[in-house]
Amino acid sequence: MDYFIGDNVRNCIDMKKTLSFLYNLGTELVKSSLFGILFFLCFGFGKYITSFGLMLADFMFISVIVIQIILIATRYESWKECRIILIYHFLGFVMEAFKTHPSI
Numbered sequence: 001m002d003y004f005i006g007d008n009v010r011n012c013i014d015m016k017k018t019l020s021f022l023y024n025l026g027t028e029l030v031k032s033s034l035f036g037i038l039f040f041l042c043f044g045f046g047k048y049i050t051s052f053g054l055m056l057a058d059f060m061f062i063s064v065i066v067i068q069i070i071l072i073a074t075r076y077e078s079w080k081e082c083r084i085i086l087i088y089h090f091l092g093f094v095m096e097a098f099k100t101h102p103s104i
Helices: 002-032 034-052 054-071 079-099
Strands: none
Touching: 002 034, 034 079, 054 079
């Protein structure tokens, strides 16, 4: 009989650890996708903003820059991460410019 009681207590402790792990995992996943969530929220609200004369692409560009500035200002993202993102986008721009150049 004591064996079963011990198992139930052990399973309860394991369940608390599991639920704590899943909660922490969920919060980390939301934190890691914060930029994407904000980006798609801006994209969704872009329909209403463009009715004021601002083009959707311009609104999205301004939104992304503002989101990035806020993430850096709040130290949610480091300058090292920002530098990597800038290098990635610069290389993408160079490849796109090379690909669309008329002489190629």
